[in-house]
Amino acid sequence: xxxxxxxxxxxxxxxxxxxxKKSGFDVVESETGKxxxxxxxxxxxxxxxxxxxxxxxxxxxxxxxxxxxxxxxKVAVILFATNSDEDSQVRALDSGADDFMLKPFSxxxxxxxxxxxxxxxxxxxxxxxxxxxxxxxxxLSKGWSVEYGDVRINxxxxxxxxxxxxxxxxxxxxxxxxxxxxxxxxxFTREQILKxxxxxxxxxxxxxxxxxxxxxxxxxxxxxxxxxxVTVRGVGYMFEQLN
Amino acid sequence: xxxxxxxxxxxxxxxxxxxxKKSGFDVVESETGKxxxxxxxxxxxxxxxxxxxxxxxxxxxxxxxxxxxxxxxKVAVILFATNSDEDSQVRALDSGADDFMLKPFSxxxxxxxxxxxxxxxxxxxxxxxxxxxxxxxxxLSKGWSVEYGDVRINxxxxxxxxxxxxxxxxxxxxxxxxxxxxxxxxxFTREQILKxxxxxxxxxxxxxxxxxxxxxxxxxxxxxxxxxxVTVRGVGYMFEQLN
DNA sequence: ACTTATTGTGACAATTTAATAACAAATAGA
DNA sequence: TCTATTTGTTATTAAATTGTCACAATAAGT
Numbered sequence: 001x002x003x004x005x006x007x008x009x010x011x012x013x014x015x016x017x018x019x020x021k022k023s024g025f026d027v028v029e030s031e032t033g034k035x036x037x038x039x040x041x042x043x044x045x046x047x048x049x050x051x052x053x054x055x056x057x058x059x060x061x062x063x064x065x066x067x068x069x070x071x072x073x074k075v076a077v078i079l080f081a082t083n084s085d086e087d088s089q090v091r092a093l094d095s096g097a098d099d100f101m102l103k104p105f106s107x108x109x110x111x112x113x114x115x116x117x118x119x120x121x122x123x124x125x126x127x128x129x130x131x132x133x134x135x136x137x138x139x140l141s142k143g144w145s146v147e148y149g150d151v152r153i154n155x156x157x158x159x160x161x162x163x164x165x166x167x168x169x170x171x172x173x174x175x176x177x178x179x180x181x182x183x184x185x186x187x188f189t190r191e192q193i194l195k196x197x198x199x200x201x202x203x204x205x206x207x208x209x210x211x212x213x214x215x216x217x218x219x220x221x222x223x224x225x226x227x228x229x230v231t232v233r234g235v236g237y238m239f240e241q242l243n
Numbered sequence: 244x245x246x247x248x249x250x251x252x253x254x255x256x257x258x259x260x261x262x263x264k265k266s267g268f269d270v271v272e273s274e275t276g277k278x279x280x281x282x283x284x285x286x287x288x289x290x291x292x293x294x295x296x297x298x299x300x301x302x303x304x305x306x307x308x309x310x311x312x313x314x315x316x317k318v319a320v321i322l323f324a325t326n327s328d329e330d331s332q333v334r335a336l337d338s339g340a341d342d343f344m345l346k347p348f349s350x351x352x353x354x355x356x357x358x359x360x361x362x363x364x365x366x367x368x369x370x371x372x373x374x375x376x377x378x379x380x381x382x383l384s385k386g387w388s389v390e391y392g393d394v395r396i397n398x399x400x401x402x403x404x405x406x407x408x409x410x411x412x413x414x415x416x417x418x419x420x421x422x423x424x425x426x427x428x429x430x431f432t433r434e435q436i437l438k439x440x441x442x443x444x445x446x447x448x449x450x451x452x453x454x455x456x457x458x459x460x461x462x463x464x465x466x467x468x469x470x471x472x473v474t475v476r477g478v479g480y481m482f483e484q485l486n
Numbered sequence: 487a488c489t490t491a492t493t494g495t496g497a498c499a500a501t502t503t504a505a506t507a508a509c510a511a512a513t514a515g516a
Numbered sequence: 517t518c519t520a521t522t523t524g525t526t527a528t529t530a531a532a533t534t535g536t537c538a539c540a541a542t543a544a545g546t
Contacts, residue, residue, distance in 0.1 A: 064425040067387055067398070076363075086352055093355035095425070096387040098363065099342070109329055112336035120319075120341065120363045170522055185400040208524050210504070215522095231504070232401050233532075234414030240400075413533055451535055453493070476492070476543070487546105494541065501534065506527105513522070 001118060002026040004045035006036035006062060007080070008053075012103070016049070019107035020114070033062045040066055045075060046121060047114060051103075052081040052092070060095055067096040076117045078110075146181045148241050150225045153181055162223035172197070173216050176209075180229060180239030187232040213237055244361060245269040247288035249279035249305060250323070251296075255346070259292070262350035263357070276305045283309060288318060290357060294346075295324040295335065303338055310339040319360045321353075389424045391484050393468045396424055405466035415440070416459050419452075423472060423482035430481040456480055 030036035052059035078099040145154040152161040190206035273279035295302035321342040388397040395404040433449035
């Protein structure tokens with residue numbers, strides 16, 4: 001397990017680092033947010049520890065950069081702060097941190113929290129096969145039914161109900177809906193949609209997605225359902241769970 | 244998402260429960276470790292909150308039981324304790340808890356930590372098993388959001404809320420806001436903003452930033468929000484965290 | 487007050503992006 | 517087979533976003 005520490009407090013840095021190394025972790029250190037950002041990308045750590053009070057850029061800015069990269073979503077992040085009110089603690093967690101610790105803390109406690117995180121990460125790897133069986137085919141046959149407002153979709157029977165009435169949609173339209181309904185309130189690019197619904201290695205023009213969305217919308221309109229698939233300008237489309 | 248609370252402190256129990264329910268969680272309560280153990284098996288919660296100081300059996304004993312059952316490995320556990328030294332905190336985490344919180348804490352903080360855990364759970368299931376959680380679920384995909392005063396912004400859904408109401412902004416405006424909200428109280432030059440928001444190698448007149456700021460401000464005005472983006476004369480602009 | 491530097495404003499053109507429509511290719515059903 | 521449906525591509529249209537400028541307003545310095 002590789003841990004990256006981003007902390008400008010060199011003394012604190014050293015204490016933690018030594019302790020973690022002694023416990024068998026692979027430890028890398030950065031003193032500034034800038035270097036930290038580079039290290040995150042090059043070193044590919046499993047866990048990143050960030051001090052919120054960095055000299056050049058705030059820790060939460062680094063966190064936000066990390067969370068912005070899809071490739072880095074899996075890395076776990078623990079934030080530190082020296083003196084913080086509850087608000088900033090909540091904010092830190094809400095903006096994507098996995099844990100938050102108030103300085104000063106003992107290396108032992110840090111290690112305990114790091115280990116707790118690792119246990120979760122292990123579950124991810126254990127379930128990797130589950131997660132990877134994505135996109136095409138297998139995924140769709142599972143699961144029961146999902147319902148949001150007027151829309152109910154049933155995977156097994158491949159049926160779509162609008163306001164309780166059976167509505168007819170083509171297979172691709174169904175798949176798109178199925179995908180969207182399992183990811184409400186997340187905007188996807190056309191490319192992402194293609195990848196998720198069509199499959200990884202299928203080449204289709206991104207604009208094709210527009211057509212299918214259009215057809216789905218038309219069907220919805222017939223049944224008097226409100227626009228459930230919203231276009232997010234500059235991004236793509238999103239299934240919006242009302243309100 | 245279903246949460247089971249095991250806590251003999253009824254008052255505390257109630258406060259937490261109400262808050263979590265309001266946030267869309269499915270909440271079940273138990274007052275003793277014995278009942279709690281039965282509930283864990285029957286209710287199949289996603290997350291269990293345990294107060295370490297239960298009347299009949301200690302919380303860590305319940306945790307131990309849960310971790311012993313293979314079927315229950317996946318459930319996340321957060322432990323509470325009223326007055327505990329660091330040692331017991333470490334012990335709690337080492338014996339399998341996902342998180343540990345010192346009482347008293349505000350419901351908001353609890354929710355933030357619960358959400359942090361859920362994000363991890365989501366990564367584990369990676370859109371695949373979410374089908375089974377189905378329909379009624381509150382907003383599972385809350386995603387990463389930042390909030391200051393009247394302003395809340397959500398990266399995944401690309402949504403901006405002002406005073407709780409959905410506000411419409413263009414992509415660039417959104418990006419600027421998103422950037423600013425992750426770097427509160429830091430003044431940036433137009434050049435810096437361009438670099439951060441537009442990208443490294445894109446050539447745009449610095450004064451263009453003014454226009455976007457203007458449009459953002461106009462939107463804020465409509466919703467009666469105070470000037471959040473302040474101009475710093477001679478430098479550029481800054482997102483000011485009100486206080 | 488005058489001058490200068492800096493920012494706000496409004497109008498407009500250029501650009502980007504999405505909705506629409508029409509059509510060809512592929513697929514499946516009878 | 518033939519037909520109807522589904523699917524993907526492309527061109528056109530419509531709409532929204534964006535960048536730029538000239539100029540007004542404002543602040544700062546002398």
